[in-house]
Amino acid sequence: MKLGVNIDHVAVLREARQVNDPDILQALYVACENGAQQITIHLREDRRHIQDADVKNILMHSKLPVNLECSINKEILNIVSSLKPHRATLVPEKREEVTTEGGLDVFSYENDVAYAIEQLHDALIPVSLFVDPSIEAMEKSKELGAEMVELHTGLFSNLWAMLNTSLPHSNHSVKELELSRAELSVRLEASIEQIRLAAEHANKLGLEVAAGHGLNYHNVHEMMQIAEITELNIGQSIIARSVFTGLAEAVKEMKRITSR
Numbered sequence: 526m527k528l529g530v531n532i533d534h535v536a537v538l539r540e541a542r543q544v545n546d547p548d549i550l551q552a553l554y555v556a557c558e559n560g561a562q563q564i565t566i567h568l569r570e571d572r573r574h575i576q577d578a579d580v581k582n583i584l585m586h587s588k589l590p591v592n593l594e595c596s597i598n599k600e601i602l603n604i605v606s607s608l609k610p611h612r613a614t615l616v617p618e619k620r621e622e623v624t625t626e627g628g629l630d631v632f633s634y635e636n637d638v639a640y641a642i643e644q645l646h647d648a649l650i651p652v653s654l655f656v657d658p659s660i661e662a663m664e665k666s667k668e669l670g671a672e673m674v675e676l677h678t679g680l681f682s683n684l685w686a687m688l689n690t691s692l693p694h695s696n697h698s699v700k701e702l703e704l705s706r707a708e709l710s711v712r713l714e715a716s717i718e719q720i721r722l723a724a725e726h727a728n729k730l731g732l733e734v735a736a737g738h739g740l741n742y743h744n745v746h747e748m749m750q751i752a753e754i755t756e757l758n759i760g761q762s763i764i765a766r767s768v769f770t771g772l773a774e775a776v777k778e779m780k781r782i783t784s785r
């Protein structure tokens with residue numbers, strides 16, 4: 526399994542103080558040296574963490590492929606096309622969200638997504654679409670010309686956390702998932718099955734399949750069971766653990782768990 530390490534949160538911490546500490550290039554170096562096989566970053570429209578200069582520097586210095594997440598906003602697409610990352614992953618973006626919520630709506634924004642893929646392909650950049658795990662989304666992603674899909678594992682991760690952690694008793698409880706344990710178990714199994722079916726279908730269509738969002742050291746084994754998923758992009762849990770263990774250990778441990 527290929528491990529993509531998302532280092533956006535290092536820039537979140539830096540931007541909280543508007544200083545160059547922690548240094549994103551140091552994070553790149555440590556992740557590279559300790560098992561990351563890809564670096565994932567998100568150049569958001571609001572530039573809340575990764576800045577344009579970070580993308581340039583990371584592309585200049587990275588020994589690993591760089592997967593650059595971006596929205597279908599025209600200005601951002603122009604920047605991404607000129608920066609030429611190894612891959613672009615199109616994600617939905619809302620200004621007020623805390624993180625990427627839900628997959629890209631490839632149905633309502635079909636024309637915009639098609640245009641974005643064409644522009645990126647013209648710049649010789651392969652494209653992945655971050656989509657919800659449904660058969661319909663796999664079909665549409667293929668039809669629109671993407672090489673790859675990244676399955677949004679947010680629902681799975683939320684269900685897993687509501688069932689297996691103290692999340693329901695915290696301020697961050699997911700209100701719509703405040704359900705009985707029996708109901709959570711049923712929905713968790715259904716969410717895993719949905720991911721499995723979407724991955725199998727995407728694979729049959731000839732799409733490469735990644736997964737990401739909310740994956741951590743405890744729930745990731747569920748994704749490891751799905752043979753068609755060949756890449757995971759993980760950020761929050763690795764950077765959170767690094768506060769206690771250091772980034773090298775945090776990346777190493779995730780690499781150990783996700784190796785197959």
Ligand code: PXP
Nearest residue numbers: 625655737738739758759760761
């Ligand atoms: N993949 C995509 C497309 C994302 O937008 C994100 C979040 O930035 C991730 C993976 C990583 O999610 P997390 O930080 O929850 O591990």
